[in-house]
Amino acid sequence: MDNDINKTNQAQRPRGVTDGSSESKAKSYTFPEGIEKINNFDLPDRETYEEIVIPDTVTEIGEAVFKGCKSLRKVTLSKKLVSIQAKAFFGCESLIRPTIPDTVTIIGDEAFRDCKSIGSIYLPKNISLIGKYAFLGCKSLKKITFPRYESGKRIVIRKGAFSQCRSLESVRIPNSVSIIEKKTFYKCDSLKSVTLPDFLSIIGKEAFAFCRSLESINIPDSIKIIRQLAFFECLSLHQISLSKSMRRIEKRSFMRCGSLKSIQIPYGIVEIDEFAFCGCSSLRKIKSPGLPYSLKNIKRGAFNGCHSLESINIPDRIKVINESVFSDCFSLRKIESPGLPSSLIKIKKNAFRRCSSLESIDIPETVIEIGSCAFSRCDEMKSFKIPSRVKDISYRLLFCCLTLESIDIPDTVERIGGEAFAGCISLKSVQLPQSIQNIGKWAFYGCLSLEAIIAPNLDTFFKDNRDPSRKVRRRIGDNRPKFQMFSRLFSASLKDENVNLQTDIDTVCSEDTNEPNRRRKRIGKEKVDIETLET
Numbered sequence: 001m002d003n004d005i006n007k008t009n010q011a012q013r014p015r016g017v018t019d020g021s022s023e024s025k026a027k028s029y030t031f032p033e034g035i036e037k038i039n040n041f042d043l044p045d046r047e048t049y050e051e052i053v054i055p056d057t058v059t060e061i062g063e064a065v066f067k068g069c070k071s072l073r074k075v076t077l078s079k080k081l082v083s084i085q086a087k088a089f090f091g092c093e094s095l096i097r098p099t100i101p102d103t104v105t106i107i108g109d110e111a112f113r114d115c116k117s118i119g120s121i122y123l124p125k126n127i128s129l130i131g132k133y134a135f136l137g138c139k140s141l142k143k144i145t146f147p148r149y150e151s152g153k154r155i156v157i158r159k160g161a162f163s164q165c166r167s168l169e170s171v172r173i174p175n176s177v178s179i180i181e182k183k184t185f186y187k188c189d190s191l192k193s194v195t196l197p198d199f200l201s202i203i204g205k206e207a208f209a210f211c212r213s214l215e216s217i218n219i220p221d222s223i224k225i226i227r228q229l230a231f232f233e234c235l236s237l238h239q240i241s242l243s244k245s246m247r248r249i250e251k252r253s254f255m256r257c258g259s260l261k262s263i264q265i266p267y268g269i270v271e272i273d274e275f276a277f278c279g280c281s282s283l284r285k286i287k288s289p290g291l292p293y294s295l296k297n298i299k300r301g302a303f304n305g306c307h308s309l310e311s312i313n314i315p316d317r318i319k320v321i322n323e324s325v326f327s328d329c330f331s332l333r334k335i336e337s338p339g340l341p342s343s344l345i346k347i348k349k350n351a352f353r354r355c356s357s358l359e360s361i362d363i364p365e366t367v368i369e370i371g372s373c374a375f376s377r378c379d380e381m382k383s384f385k386i387p388s389r390v391k392d393i394s395y396r397l398l399f400c401c402l403t404l405e406s407i408d409i410p411d412t413v414e415r416i417g418g419e420a421f422a423g424c425i426s427l428k429s430v431q432l433p434q435s436i437q438n439i440g441k442w443a444f445y446g447c448l449s450l451e452a453i454i455a456p457n458l459d460t461f462f463k464d465n466r467d468p469s470r471k472v473r474r475r476i477g478d479n480r481p482k483f484q485m486f487s488r489l490f491s492a493s494l495k496d497e498n499v500n501l502q503t504d505i506d507t508v509c510s511e512d513t514n515e516p517n518r519r520r521k522r523i524g525k526e527k528v529d530i531e532t533l534e535t
Contacts, residue, residue: 027071031055041065050094054078061088063108070094073117077101084111086131093117100124107134109158116140123147133160141165149175149197159183159204166190169213173197180207182227189213192236196220203230212236219243226253228273235259238282242266249276251299258282261308267292275301284308290336291315298325307331316341320348323371327353340364347374349394356380363387372396372417377509379403388412393420395440400509402426411435416443423509425449432456446509 028051031038038054039062051074052066058078064087066072072092079101086108089095095115100107102125109131112118120143121135127147135141144162146155155174159182162168168188172195173180182204185191191211196203198220205227208214212235219226223243231237233256241264242249248271254260256279263277264287272295277283283306290313291298301324303309309329313336314321321344326332332355339362349371352358356379363370367387375381376399384398385408393416398404400423407421411433418440421427425448432455444450 027051028053031058033057036060038062038065041069047071050074052076054081056080059083061085063087064090067091077104079103082106084108086110087113089115091115102126105129107131109133110136113137119143121145127155128153130155130157130161132158133163134158135165136160136163137165138162139164139166142167142169144168144171146172146174147176154178157181157184160186163187170194173200175199178202180204182206183209185211187211193217196223198222201225203227205229206232208234210234216240221245226250228252229255231257233257239263241287242269244268247271249273251275252278255279261285262287265290265292265295267294270294271297272299272302274299275304277302277306278304279306281305281307284310284331286312289313293317298322300324301327304328311336314340314344316343319343320346321351323348324350324353326351326355328355330354330356333357333359335361340367342366345369347371349373351375353377365389370394370397373399376400382406384408386410386413391415393417395419396422399423402509409433414438416440418442419445422446428452429454 027049029043029049030053033055034057036057037060038058047069048071049069050071052072053076056079059080060083061081063085067087067090070091070093073094073096075095075098077098077100081101081104083106084104087110088108089112090110091114093114093116096117097119100122104124105126106129107127110133111131112135113133114137116137116139118138119140121141122145125147153176155176157177157180161184163183163186166189169190170193171191175197177197178199179202180200183206184204185208186206187210190213192213192215194214194217196218199222200220201222202225203223206229209229209232212233214234215236215238217240219240219242221244224245226246226249228250229252231254232252235258237257238259238261240260244266246269249269251273252275254277255275258279258281260280261282262285263283269292278301293315295315296317298318298321300322303326304324305328307328307330310331311334312326312332318341327350342364344364344367346369347367351371351374353373354377356377358378359380360383363385365387368389370390372395374394374397375384376396379402381401382403383406384404386393388410389412391412391414393413395417396419397417398421399419403426404424405426405428407430409432412435413433414435415438416436419442420440422442422445425446427447428449429452432453434456436455444453
């Protein structure tokens with residue numbers, strides 16, 4: 001017989017409730033035998049009850065029945081209970097250790113959310129569904145025990161189920177789980193180790209984001225997809241090997257894993273998405289054989305800010321090195337043999353920006369475009385050759401390359417962009433081809449060692465179209481009607497005593513600091529966006 005708790009409230013006085021004159025404050029309530037479903041708990045002062053006893057006839061606890069019972073410390077559940085519906089014990093802050101019987105198959109959405117005193121949970125043998133945010137915010141939860149795996153049995157864990165369980169230290173997920181959904185262990189600050197099941201196929205978006213104590217995790221070969229931000233800012237994660245079944249590494253998957261020292265990327269990966277390893281400041285190497293031959297695309301900022309990365313190989317199938325892929329890799333000294341691939345067509349802006357240890361790079365003749373700031377602040381770069389198919393030398397291409405001594409500019413180049421070589425204090429001479437038609441503003445500004453710029457069409461550059469007989473004042477930063485002038489002379493010494501460069505090289509190169517700050521703010525905004533997703 002399916003009786004309602006409303007009838008119960010009329011028929012029976014709560015057991016264990018003392019009179020108002022009694023000094024005892026302990027309150028308990030026992031539901032009557034015979035009811036099968038509990039739909040509500042509307043007794044006066046419901047928030048003051050400390051103990052609830054549910055008889056064995058009950059098979060279902062309805063939605064939000066005990067929500068907000070802040071004094072509830074102990075609950076005795078029915079031995080025949082099958083379902084705990086959404087928000088059933090939401091906000092029961094004093095609940096210590098509910099014993100969930102093996103008959104339970106469903107724990108609903110937010111069923112135990114914000115039960116801040118629960119220290120451990122033993123999930124029942126027959127559990128098949130753990131709802132969205134079921135244990136979200138259980139700050140004292142240290143231990144989760146899953147049932148032993150039984151062949152053919154599946155457990156579905158919905159998004160955010162154990163999110164923000166800040167005391168949880170370790171978890172072993174059974175083979176009955178095939179998908180870890182979005183934010184399952186989001187912000188579990190104390191989580192140190194995770195054992196993933198052998199049949200797991202997907203790790204969802206932000207599944208382990210901000211698990212700042214996570215030191216290691218096995219990625220089984222059954223994994224096909226690791227969603228974006230899955231391990232975002234796992235600051236203690238020091239090593240990881242990816243699954244052989246994966247085909248792409250999604251955006252920001254391992255972003256800001258500051259302790260990650262090495263990673264194994266298997267053959268079969270065809271794409272590394274945006275900022276996948278951005279901010280992995282301790283990453284020193286990609287384990288042998290390095291980036292796999294199967295790799296076709298490395299997207300924007302993939303290795304941006306990997307300060308400890310010393311060398312990298314670029315597979316033959318790569319056609320474009322995208323924006324900021326290796327920017328701020330301060331320790332990057334070389335591109336491993338055979339260097340940049342012959343398949344390469346474009347190097348986009350900021351690609352190797354601030355790779356301050358990079359000594360040399362051979363760019364293949366197949367390259368037709370090199371973006372702005374692509375090699376700016378490469379302090380150890382001593383020489384640079386522009387490929388013959390490049391027509392434009394972009395803005396700040398070699399800005400403040402402090403040890404750059406020589407530049408090879410082919411006769412296909414038509415334009416030199418603004419500040420292209422500004423601050424190259426070791427540059428001594430430059431020979432410009434006849435094909436040059438335009439030199440951008442401040443192109444050679446601050447080249448303190450520059451003695452000569454040789455150009456076959458020298459007279460053309462200094463011609464004043466308004467009055468050919470007029471003497472032109474030739475100074476850095478001067479603009480002409482047809483061309484822009486950025487050195488006093490092209491063939492005479494720029495160290496002439498009559499020349500006043502008025503250049504402070506520290507000031508020139510410090511102008512470059514604004515751009516990386518803007519980049520960091522844009523990347524940082526992602527963190528703000530992530531934290532605003534907290535429920």
